[in-house]
Amino acid sequence: MKTLIQNGTLVTASETFTSDxxxxxxxxxxxxxxxxxxxxxxxxxxxxxILPGGIDPHVHLDLKMFDTVSSDDHYTGHKAxxxxxxxxxxxxxxxxxxxxxxxxxxxxxxxxKAAIDYSFHMNLTRFDEKIAKEIPSLMKMGVQTLKxxxxxxxxxxxxxxxxxxxxxxxxxxxxxxxxxxENGDVIETLTAQALxxxxxxxxxxxxxxxxxxxxxxxxxxxxxxEQADAPVYIVHMNAGGEVDMxxxxxxxxxxxMGETCPQYLFFTLEHLARPDGAKWICSPPMRxxxxxARLWEGLTQNILQTIGTDHCPFFYNGTRPIVHxxxxxxxxxxxxxxxxxTKIPNGLPGIQDRMPILWTHGVNAxxxxxxxxxxxxxxxxxxxxxxxxxxxxxxxxSDADVVIWDPQKKIKYGVAQSHQRTDxxxxxxxxxxxxxxxVFLRGRMIVDGDEWKGRRGDxxxxxxxxxxxx
Ligand code: URP
Ligand code: ZN
Ligand code: ZN
Numbered sequence: 127m128k129t130l131i132q133n134g135t136l137v138t139a140s141e142t143f144t145s146d147x148x149x150x151x152x153x154x155x156x157x158x159x160x161x162x163x164x165x166x167x168x169x170x171x172x173x174x175x176i177l178p179g180g181i182d183p184h185v186h187l188d189l190k191m192f193d194t195v196s197s198d199d200h201y202t203g204h205k206a207x208x209x210x211x212x213x214x215x216x217x218x219x220x221x222x223x224x225x226x227x228x229x230x231x232x233x234x235x236x237x238x239k240a241a242i243d244y245s246f247h248m249n250l251t252r253f254d255e256k257i258a259k260e261i262p263s264l265m266k267m268g269v270q271t272l273k274x275x276x277x278x279x280x281x282x283x284x285x286x287x288x289x290x291x292x293x294x295x296x297x298x299x300x301x302x303x304x305x306x307x308e309n310g311d312v313i314e315t316l317t318a319q320a321l322x323x324x325x326x327x328x329x330x331x332x333x334x335x336x337x338x339x340x341x342x343x344x345x346x347x348x349x350x351x352e353q354a355d356a357p358v359y360i361v362h363m364n365a366g367g368e369v370d371m372x373x374x375x376x377x378x379x380x381x382x383m384g385e386t387c388p389q390y391l392f393f394t395l396e397h398l399a400r401p402d403g404a405k406w407i408c409s410p411p412m413r414x415x416x417x418x419a420r421l422w423e424g425l426t427q428n429i430l431q432t433i434g435t436d437h438c439p440f441f442y443n444g445t446r447p448i449v450h451x452x453x454x455x456x457x458x459x460x461x462x463x464x465x466x467x468t469k470i471p472n473g474l475p476g477i478q479d480r481m482p483i484l485w486t487h488g489v490n491a492x493x494x495x496x497x498x499x500x501x502x503x504x505x506x507x508x509x510x511x512x513x514x515x516x517x518x519x520x521x522x523x524s525d526a527d528v529v530i531w532d533p534q535k536k537i538k539y540g541v542a543q544s545h546q547r548t549d550x551x552x553x554x555x556x557x558x559x560x561x562x563x564x565v566f567l568r569g570r571m572i573v574d575g576d577e578w579k580g581r582r583g584d585x586x587x588x589x590x591x592x593x594x595x596x
Contacts, residue, residue: 127151129569130163134171134530136520137496138178139505147176149526152568156522171530174563177500178520179213179527180481181507184361184385184434187217188236191471194458197439198547201582202450203477204241206545207437208573208580210478211562213527214243214517214588216507218273221251226260230267240585242567243527245511247271247304251281253288261292262299268589270301270512273361276343277308277335277409286350293354300592302510304359305347307368308410309339317468328403331467332395332411340410341367348375348382357381357595359510362436364390364410366420373429381595383431383510386421388483389474389552394418404460405442405550409472422493425502431510431596433502435480438473439548448549455547475546482539483553485531485560512590526569535561 129149136145136157146161147154156163187203189196198206200217207215217237222229226248233246248264250257250272264270274289275282284292289303296303316334320326325333344360348371351358363369363386372384389406394414397406406412424430441448441459448455463470481503488494494502508518515524537543540554565573572580 127569128163128165129167129169130161130165131169131171131176131528131530134174134176136176137500138520139497139501142496147520147528149528149566149569152526154520154522154524154526157520169530169564173534175496175531175533176520177211177529177531178504178518179529179565179567180211180503181214181513181518182207182212182435182437182477182480183216183432183507183511184387184436185215185217185477186436186438186473189220189438191473192462192469194440194444194462194471196473197441197457197459198437198477199239200237200244201239201241202545202547203437204585205578205580206478208242208565208567209545209562211481211529211531211565212242212477213565213567214245214513215477216245216247216511218247218249221249226264230269234587237587239582241572241580241582242585243588244585245588245590247273249273249282250284250292251275253284253292258291258295261295265299265301268587270590270592271304272296272301273304273306275306276347277306277310277313279310279314283310286346290350290354293351293356293358297354297356302357302359302593304361306362307340307343307347307360308335309343312336312339321466321468326466328407328467328470329395329398331407331470332398335409335411337365337367337413337417340365341371344368345371345375348380351382352380357383359383359385361385361434362387362390362410363421363430364417365413366417369420369424369429372424376429383596384424384429385432385434386424386430387434387436388476388480391418391421392487393552402442404463404470405552406474407460407467407470407472408436408438408474425494425498432506433480433484435476436473437475437477439475439546440471440473441548442550446549450547474552475548476552478544478546479551479553482558482561483556486558490559506596509594510596512593513588514594526566528566529562530564531560532563533560535559535563537561
């Protein structure tokens with residue numbers, strides 16, 4: 127099967143040029159002007175941009191949390207991702223008592239209904255000699271990334287000594303440690319004090335997780351990485367001070383990389399103070415306008431490396447069913463913590479929103495160039511996580527994950543346009559210009575305007591190799 131996309135403007139992480147692109151079966155076969163081919167299908171892309179499919183390095187589908195589960199599964203979340211231009215998503219495997227093999231298997235089973243390509247990171251939430259010995263076996267499973275937490279005491283957190291040993295093991299095996307940076311001890315203390323004083327509304331979620339905890343923890347992780355001579359990737363960077371630390375550490379030659387997420391670029395503590403503030407509860411929390419501005423600066427100046435979503439949606443009111451893709455559904459959500467912020471499931475929707483929101487409010491607004499947009503949302507994640515140039519590239523031989531992007535398309539965005547399975551959207555009513563028109567996954571069109579052409583089970587598990595340090 128050959129598809130010829132003609133006269134589009136290709137946008138890569140480093141170049142912008144007019145070209146045809148020939149897809150043969152699952153791969154990009156040729157790129158060039160006026161390609162001679164005898165395609166089965168032709169697509170006229172005049173006036174449109176051609177981007178490599180988005181790669182979301184940070185999602186949580188089907189994640190159990192606080193007596194409920196994140197409301198998108200590996201099919202609904204993938205479908206939503208595709209409508210937003212994303213063709214690869216990376217999820218985090220919860221480490222079960224039965225070990226790595228068993229835990230990866232649980233996630234493999236849940237992902238059998240995948241609609242886009244996917245890959246896994248392992249949450250390293252326990253550490254002992256046995257686990258230490260078994261970590262390299264993850265590489266054989268195609269999982270070369272370990273997420274560690276400096277917060278969530280007694281649940282997910284590892285002590286610094288264990289994190290340091292994990293960094294050494296990662297170094298010796300070509301793996302990468304990803305770090306959730308907050309100060310668990312400070313959070314536990316402030317949370318207990320707030321609850322004892324009856325301060326239980328959503329804003330207290332943010333006030334008990336101060337930015338300085340994220341800032342010092344980011345520097346601590348970078349310092350440990352340097353001492354272990356290992357790379358580290360800081361997830362969901364949210365505070366301006368973290369950008370400062372990232373810049374400082376990188377200027378000192380430390381192999382540290384940073385990811386931010388759209389929510390930290392647009393929202394602040396004030397959103398948590400609203401009557402519906404629970405919608406914005408995630409960890410780490412929203413900060414201030416100065417933090418938003420410094421994160422944008424981090425993107426403009428290429429201090430940061432990627433933009434993920436941390437997509438971990440919950441219903442705002444999980445007692446009231448919604449009609450999603452023709453079916454009535456209700457899943458317990460943020461209402462679980464109506465009287466106590468510590469019981470509100472942590473996480474936000476965003477897997478579909480990421481690329482359209484960043485195009486309008488990042489590229490059109492002048493913070494990042496179209497090439498930086500491609501770098502942050504596709505090429506850099508592919509390189510860091512060992513998928514490049516199979517993914518994240520418009521090159522002969524790459525998977526034909528291709529987005530035809532209409533830079534003129536105007537849309538008033540919100541829950542009605544989103545396929546994310548929840549009852550609210552953080553960007554409700556936002557005016558957007560620039561939106562995916564057609565999306566191809568390995569040469570097959572899976573989104574055509576408003577029409578879904580993807581299929582449950584068509585997404586493939588991607589075994590990853592060693593990544594690059596950017
Ligand atoms: O609130 C969030 N971000 N939930 C997902 C888990 C995490 O720490 O990334
Ligand atoms: Zn995290
Ligand atoms: Zn996360």
